[in-house]
Amino acid sequence: MNTADLGLPVEVPSTALFTDQYELTMLRAALTAGTAERRSVFEVFTRRLPDGRRYGVVAGTGRVLDAVENFRFDPAVLSFLQEREIVDGRTLEWLSGYRFSGDIWGYPEGEVYFPGSPIMRVEGTFAECVLLETVILSILNHDSAIAAAASRMSAAAGERPLIEMGARRTHELAAVAASRAAYVGGFATTSDLAAGFRYGIPTVGTSAHAFTLLHDSERDAFRAQVETLGRGTTLLVDTYDVAEAVRTAVEVAGTGLGAVRIDSGDLLLVAHRVRRQLDELGATDTKIVVTSDLDEYAIASLAAAPVDAYGVGTQLVTGSGHPTSSMVYKLVARAGSDDPKAPLVPVAKKSSGGKTSVGGRKWAARRLDAHGIAEAEVVGTGPVPGGLADRQLLVELVKGGEVVAREPLDAARERHMTARAGLPMSATQLSRGEPVLPTEYVHGTSGSQ
Missing domain, CATH: 3.20.20.70 (Aldolase class I)
Known part of the structure; x- marks a missing residue:
């Protein structure tokens, strides 16, 4: 529940400056290069859980939806960017009309997650998606840790x-x-x-x-x-x-x-x-x-x-x-041209040092054992295996720029209790250990679905 639910007035400030400068300089350069409008897929995930933790908890989803809705560049913000010479005139004009028009899918708030889980998937043009990186991570990293x-x-x-x-x-x-x-x-x-x-x-x-x-x-x-x-x-x-x-x-x-x-x-x-x-x-x-x-x-x-x-x-x-969840926001697929119908090509960071990622637009499902207890987090690209089709975890949150999945806070709380109860008993042990579920990857033939 929020104050809107209670019929109370709410001040809604812009969230556009809850970002890092390089989001805007990337936008500026992409506009110059002619790649800003390429269809892109970004995913939020964590490579590992905090040391010794058995599972993570998705929290902050509702706040993310508010932040995306209120991501607007008003005159005062645009003047600040111009005075600092952070962006040029062309980019300022583009920002003045910014409205996220893409799609967001994600684990519903209160759900548990594991290393590699695609906790949130943001789809749209590169330009409109890249601007949301910092504010989404800021909210999810903090709230999920708490x-x-x-x-x-x-x-x-x-x-x-x-x-x-x-x-x-x-x-x-x-x-x-x-x-x-x-x-x-x-x-x-x-x-x-x-x-x-x-x-x-x-x-x-x-x-x-x-x-x-x-x-x-x-x-x-x-x-x-x-x-x-x-x-x-x-x-x-x-x-x-x-x-x-x-x-x-x-x-x-x-x-x-x-x-x-x-x-x-x-x-x-x-x-x-x-x-x-x-x-x-x-x-x-x-x-x-x-x-x-x-x-x-x-x-x-x-x-x-x-x-x-x-x-x-x-x-x-x-x-x-553990005050952060160490989540990252990575480009995992992009089109080869500005054509909205151009197929998506999987992309991934391959550098050394433990910061690699898996390319392709992903789905996730939780496989259960014969007793109905979760036994694996399955993450994949391409078609979803038949046995997991009804166990998929991502739900639609934003469609065509419009929020479609607001819910009372109690629903997220109840969902978490249910999700936690569906894990193996060792999940709630306080002794240090590995994630209670392994993450299994199923690689399809394409990142373009």
């Missing part, structure tokens, strides 16, 4: 809900995108109000240590919060002495207190002590929320603890050690 970390954390948490609370640990705009990606990856709520406003994600929040320190006593702070927010609120109990705070919290709110939050110390030990104390005080339904720089490993270590929810910040919004 979603992958979120997925690992939600798998470790099991049925216990996760709260995204990392806004203060990253750039203010990245924080909103991170909240969205975390929701796709399995988080239930966010503390970031901009994310709630923009994408309709449920928001939560009560108080910090500063609120307790503001008052003359912890009791005064708890009383003020309960009187304002009700007995179902969450009281922070580790500003001073935890045991004393829990006792005071129940005295103030009664046994119907919603939850207590623990933000420091040995969380496993403290959670057990707090649960025992709450039960002894009759607050058997009061929940325990833990925070304090958690990651998927810390969450897994608390599986046996009497914890009801986790709040995660820094490690989530930084991808839990």
